[in-house]
Amino acid sequence: MTELVNRKTVAGTGVPGPKRLTIRHLPLRRSFNVLGLLAVAVGLALWQILAVQADNFLFPSLSAVVEAFWDSLRDGSLLEALQITLLKGLVGLLLGVAAALVLGRVMATSTVLTASLAPLISGVFPIPRLAMYPLMVVALGAGGQAAIALVAIEAFFPMLYSVQLGASSVTQRYRWLMSNVGASFGQREALVLRAMTPSVVAGLRNAVPTVLVVVVVTELVMGGSGTGFLVRDAGSQFEPARALAVVVALGIVGVMLNVLVKKLFERTQPWSLSLQS
Amino acid sequence: MSDSVLRWTRPLAALVVIFGLWQLAGRVWTFPGYLFTPGEIARAWFASLDPETGSAVLATTLRAVAGFLIATAVALPVATVAALVRPVERILEPYIGFFFALPKISLLPLLVVWLGYSDSARITMIAVSAFFPIFVYMFAGVRGINPGYLKVASNVGASRRERFLHVVLPAVAPMAMAGVRIGVAISLIVTFAAEVVGQSPNGLGRLIQDGFSALDYDQMYAGIVMFALIGLGLDMLLRLMTRRSPGLWGEGVPA
Amino acid sequence: MTSPSHVMSTTTVQPTALRVEEVTRTFRRKGRNVQALAPVSLSIPSGQFLTIVGPSGCGKSTLLQIMGGFDTPSTGTVTTPAGPVTGPSRDIGMVFQRATLFPWWTVEKNVAWALRCGGTGRREALQRSRELLDLVGLGGFETAYPNELSGGMQQRAALARTLSLEPSVLLMDEPFGALDAQTRELMQEELIRIRQAAGTTIVFVTHDIREAVFLGDRIVALSGSPGSIALDLAPDLPRPHTHEVMRTQEFLDAYETVWACIRDQASAREPGRSERAAEQDDQGESA
Numbered sequence: 175m176t177e178l179v180n181r182k183t184v185a186g187t188g189v190p191g192p193k194r195l196t197i198r199h200l201p202l203r204r205s206f207n208v209l210g211l212l213a214v215a216v217g218l219a220l221w222q223i224l225a226v227q228a229d230n231f232l233f234p235s236l237s238a239v240v241e242a243f244w245d246s247l248r249d250g251s252l253l254e255a256l257q258i259t260l261l262k263g264l265v266g267l268l269l270g271v272a273a274a275l276v277l278g279r280v281m282a283t284s285t286v287l288t289a290s291l292a293p294l295i296s297g298v299f300p301i302p303r304l305a306m307y308p309l310m311v312v313a314l315g316a317g318g319q320a321a322i323a324l325v326a327i328e329a330f331f332p333m334l335y336s337v338q339l340g341a342s343s344v345t346q347r348y349r350w351l352m353s354n355v356g357a358s359f360g361q362r363e364a365l366v367l368r369a370m371t372p373s374v375v376a377g378l379r380n381a382v383p384t385v386l387v388v389v390v391v392t393e394l395v396m397g398g399s400g401t402g403f404l405v406r407d408a409g410s411q412f413e414p415a416r417a418l419a420v421v422v423a424l425g426i427v428g429v430m431l432n433v434l435v436k437k438l439f440e441r442t443q444p445w446s447l448s449l450q451s
Numbered sequence: 452m453s454d455s456v457l458r459w460t461r462p463l464a465a466l467v468v469i470f471g472l473w474q475l476a477g478r479v480w481t482f483p484g485y486l487f488t489p490g491e492i493a494r495a496w497f498a499s500l501d502p503e504t505g506s507a508v509l510a511t512t513l514r515a516v517a518g519f520l521i522a523t524a525v526a527l528p529v530a531t532v533a534a535l536v537r538p539v540e541r542i543l544e545p546y547i548g549f550f551f552a553l554p555k556i557s558l559l560p561l562l563v564v565w566l567g568y569s570d571s572a573r574i575t576m577i578a579v580s581a582f583f584p585i586f587v588y589m590f591a592g593v594r595g596i597n598p599g600y601l602k603v604a605s606n607v608g609a610s611r612r613e614r615f616l617h618v619v620l621p622a623v624a625p626m627a628m629a630g631v632r633i634g635v636a637i638s639l640i641v642t643f644a645a646e647v648v649g650q651s652p653n654g655l656g657r658l659i660q661d662g663f664s665a666l667d668y669d670q671m672y673a674g675i676v677m678f679a680l681i682g683l684g685l686d687m688l689l690r691l692m693t694r695r696s697p698g699l700w701g702e703g704v705p706a
Numbered sequence: 707m708t709s710p711s712h713v714m715s716t717t718t719v720q721p722t723a724l725r726v727e728e729v730t731r732t733f734r735r736k737g738r739n740v741q742a743l744a745p746v747s748l749s750i751p752s753g754q755f756l757t758i759v760g761p762s763g764c765g766k767s768t769l770l771q772i773m774g775g776f777d778t779p780s781t782g783t784v785t786t787p788a789g790p791v792t793g794p795s796r797d798i799g800m801v802f803q804r805a806t807l808f809p810w811w812t813v814e815k816n817v818a819w820a821l822r823c824g825g826t827g828r829r830e831a832l833q834r835s836r837e838l839l840d841l842v843g844l845g846g847f848e849t850a851y852p853n854e855l856s857g858g859m860q861q862r863a864a865l866a867r868t869l870s871l872e873p874s875v876l877l878m879d880e881p882f883g884a885l886d887a888q889t890r891e892l893m894q895e896e897l898i899r900i901r902q903a904a905g906t907t908i909v910f911v912t913h914d915i916r917e918a919v920f921l922g923d924r925i926v927a928l929s930g931s932p933g934s935i936a937l938d939l940a941p942d943l944p945r946p947h948t949h950e951v952m953r954t955q956e957f958l959d960a961y962e963t964v965w966a967c968i969r970d971q972a973s974a975r976e977p978g979r980s981e982r983a984a985e986q987d988d989q990g991e992s993a
Binding site: 597599600602603605606607608609610613617618621622624 | 774776793794795796798799800802804806808810819820822823824867868871
């Protein structure tokens, strides 16, 4: 109890000051998690022992997966697949974010527009847009385009929500200030963009994991190439070790992307100390 | 009064305008066969209302709800314990961190290898995917309980039971519900993927996929609309459940 | 437990409501020990209105938390006639800096819940809750939700809830700190009226010297850090009183004495030192 209060106090004391806060001041970097490391070691050891005991090719041991990982890394198939998956994700994400930025900025210029469209944006949240994928394949072909379009749509809605939220943080006082100092159109838009950046990056924190999921699903469904295809291929050839190797690679990439976006968030919003999760 | 009316009429008007323009565009230009106007979508949807589609809707809903319920039943208690007991948090931390970032759907081909093209594979997939967002929100909710609430509870001498039922539970409810709503949305997405990749013999995923193979656009559109309706319906159900206590949403949700 | 006539006087010998003996508190911060409280001893006669005043970071909040059993002293003891304080109890009521009402209940249910936890029956608890809300001036707002009330009204409701415990000591941690100046003055007069009616022993922490001198029968100034008692004053002001008293010479003298003490302490301290680190304020709540 006391400890919990203390931790919150440390985080809560970060009133905006002249001092630029760095990551060392954030409550994120806590003491090294020895217990967690131990738990991972135990988990991996158990996996190895149980798999060797079972001696069933359907349940590959840790060493077999590591071997498969190494093999697919050396023959280049894993990296190639990751490249394909990430490229589709990136292009789709950029398209979605760009569209959201433009529409979100336009929406924020009018309260009527915001009041009319904002409920629709949050309204589509529970709709599984993934179901449109086969239709997009019909429209755009089984290549990467359909996947990219789907990623763009999937990224667009949460980003639009964040952009619109960020744009609404640009208050009347900012606008008065801008006209007071005689800012040009370009300077105004640059300032608005800077003010919106934290919420845009916050939106990215939600969008990026989703993007990865969507690309993998499309590759699972349509096959062809990419990590999703690789897992499916290995699964259908009853090579679970090879499939698991790809899954592990995807996990590592996912963690790296999360860390990347988190860092971006901290850079763009150094004053925000009360980060969750 | 007029404010609450405006809140509904404006988005509704926007919706009508969007669909109207879309419809109009279909009149002016000739759309390719796969691009329907809202009118054509509505017609395809009405035409699809038969027992066969009904059973597909039922199968998909049951799968999604089953997976989602399993995920919730496991995530809520585990997250609560992890948030309250530091060693448990520490042990779970690396595992949660890894699996949260992993696109869980990539496990589907493996689940199929282990469990066959069966509903146990599909529902396991749904449950595993929905687990993590619910866990993360619940964890943050329990951690984020205003420590003042607990101080008040100990000041008035609340019993363990009173503290849990009257303070902890309502304080956590908004965050838990936010996580559960995301869990439902994820469940549906994964249900589609699990039905298509997991070779489901029935369900909307199958329906849409069959429509795709036969290039039957009517069937595809009808399936997509049905999927959307299930999503909206489940979400509305959840929101109705939370509307009962008006005080609940004033505070408690960390921004 | 004390008759209102005794409340007026602090000079006659009273039974002690709360005794603080040689209490210290040390926190661990970033691997270093930071002492928030030097040995502090205080004896609070029952019926007294004691105010503790000091700059932020002087450890006054920490001291109050220890008095209420919400924090444990590193050394020393806190005792009541019922025995040593080892944890929070209904005998020592606390009003926090922020009202901390449960947003999921109406105001009357918030108060009634505190009564129910003490074993009062449902109907009686609701009845008593309404009486208490009437006492704090919230009659007519019983069925409002906390977020429908202003900050001052929320703090009144929180006060009603704490009074419902019928505590022998009432602790108040800068309860009016978040209110605007006008509401604050009203609440101060209101508190004097309520205290007159309830006759409880009160320990009131504030950083506002005017507030401390106005409310307190006895004013203790803490200096930090570590916090220790720099001044213990019982000015002879006409009681009961309203804000008119602030124009009297006695008030101004007392104010000047406290202010001089705190100013001396402040200038004696090295400048630029982090005061915040020393105090474990209730900032968790304001996050």
